[in-house]
Amino acid sequence: PDSAAIAAAGARNGQLTKPPGALGRLEDLAIWMGGWQGTDKPHADAPQVVVFAGNHGVTAQGVSAFPAEVTAQMVLNFRAGGAAINQLSRLFGARMDVHALDLDTPTADFTQGPAMDEAGFLHAFLTGWDAVDPASDLLVTGEMGIGNTTSAAAVAHALFGGDPADWVGRGTGVDDAGLGVKTRVVAAGVARHAGATGLEALRCLGGRELAAMAGAIARARTLRIPVILDGFICTAAAACLHSELPGALDHCLAGHVSAEPGHPRLLGHLGKEPLLHLGLRLGEGSGAALAIGVVKGAVACQSGMATFAEAGVSDG
Amino acid sequence: PDSAAIAAAGARNGQLTKPPGALGRLEDLAIWMGGWQGTDKPHADAPQVVVFAGNHGVTAQGVSAFPAEVTAQMVLNFRAGGAAINQLSRLFGARMDVHALDLDTPTADFTQGPAMDEAGFLHAFLTGWDAVDPASDLLVTGEMGIGNTTSAAAVAHALFGGDPADWVGRGTGVDDAGLGVKTRVVAAGVARHAGATGLEALRCLGGRELAAMAGAIARARTLRIPVILDGFICTAAAACLHSELPGALDHCLAGHVSAEPGHPRLLGHLGKEPLLHLGLRLGEGSGAALAIGVVKGAVACQSGMATFAEAGVSDG
Known part of the structure; x- marks a missing residue:
């Protein structure tokens, strides 16, 4: 700055x-x-919301309450203007872009091997990097990906330790049995990729939409565009940049704290105080998009x- | 409803x-x-912000960090579009109206007698009642009045008891000595009007801008227009309606919790959970106006x- x-x-x-x-x-x-x-x-006249979508091999293990087809269905919904993030982007005058990342080929199940190989990871990261409009003056990165709270929990556990259960929540709404499955999957994934931190944790345990969000957030830094972080998944992706280089998220603020229990814990590790506390847990960038209104209010005054x-x- | x-x-x-x-x-x-x-x-396409200004005889006792002339100066600033509430109203597409209530004749010092006589109270209340645009679909009531945190503290203490110091804060920024003065003034006022509750507490201890806010909030109820409450002073005025009739504020939500220490206490008595926690303590309707963005987001989704x-x- x-x-x-x-x-x-x-x-x-x-x-x-x-x-x-x-x-x-x-x-x-x-x-x-x-x-x-x-x-x-300062100004917030040209906000941009970028939503990345990815599919996760780990869904084969039954970690989500929704079927994996929903990722592609929701991409169509984003394109048709019917999702929550469309309404919030329109309300605050944000340009909204959607990038579907190779949905027909889910990432590998991270309990068996790295979610992405190096070329695949780099491609996703650069998709995010290239998605940022240099003319925007505020950026929100959002995501859609059935299974991605499990991926984010694994990333967070790899970066910050603690118990696997500390990072696992109900996502879109799994029951107690599903929660147990998620916890075991997270533990198995982190054990499988023991010692991975930073972008390597993101490659091995993340997903393409998480890699793309990290790429967009890194690009925004080079452009000095402030970023509003969304919920647990966005913050887990961003935390991999922080893990590479403390200070890498100095251009980011926490838009909200979600109802996903790992999120306040993650924000605590990053030293970020959220702007909003409204119990959202949708993703898509929705909590961050709502915070655009607060940022606009601040700069208007x-x-x-x-x-x-x-x-x-x-x-x- | x-x-x-x-x-x-x-x-x-x-x-x-x-x-x-x-x-x-x-x-x-x-x-x-x-x-x-x-x-x-639901919709929030036609929000209205109404700001009422009043002067307080109790300022003669040295309860404010700012001179009483600032009330009239700020009314000019509201009319010229230079205050915080102007920026927030414009941002969220709200119609904004300003009513200056007999600024040249402050209310009486409530430690000596009732702040308003019955005719004066009714006139202020009806100014608020008449200020509501029946075509609006969301209402914010704001205020400006040097000395009015002292008045609001006295109203709150009269309605809900406790220690006078529980309700007294630094307002626009008094020092420790000023805080002591405010506390003694609040105690003296409530003792002078012992037993006053509801609208009688508002008449004896309030101010014209508080009475007008109560009138506007009551009118909104008859029109079924939802209201976003602002900070300590607005909430104290509203609490007088609640004191007359529990449920009278069912059409009101708490836009934010301010940094004025009596505000969370007051919201607790009213059973209202604030939408925003951003440490504002400006008044003017500013915290409630910022919450218009959240309400707009909710209804947009x-x-x-x-x-x-x-x-x-x-x-x-």
């Missing part, structure tokens, strides 16, 4: 017609946006409010 | 292309909106998403 812009945004903030600090986290958020955008008047001098208001 | 519409909205929600419950509080919010609007496809049947998605 641009330290001169941070200082200038902070100075402007102090002159706006409100008591110091009265806009709470909106003030920090606006100054943070200013730092990445290099201005004391920072950039649009009058100063005490402009308004002729006594500043206490 | 319309129980048939609630049932219809719930049934529609269950058919939308997402796992059951995956949109968390957005789902409850959308169904609640449907109940008040009498439809399974409920009313715009495809059903499983429409999208050809397998529903698990």
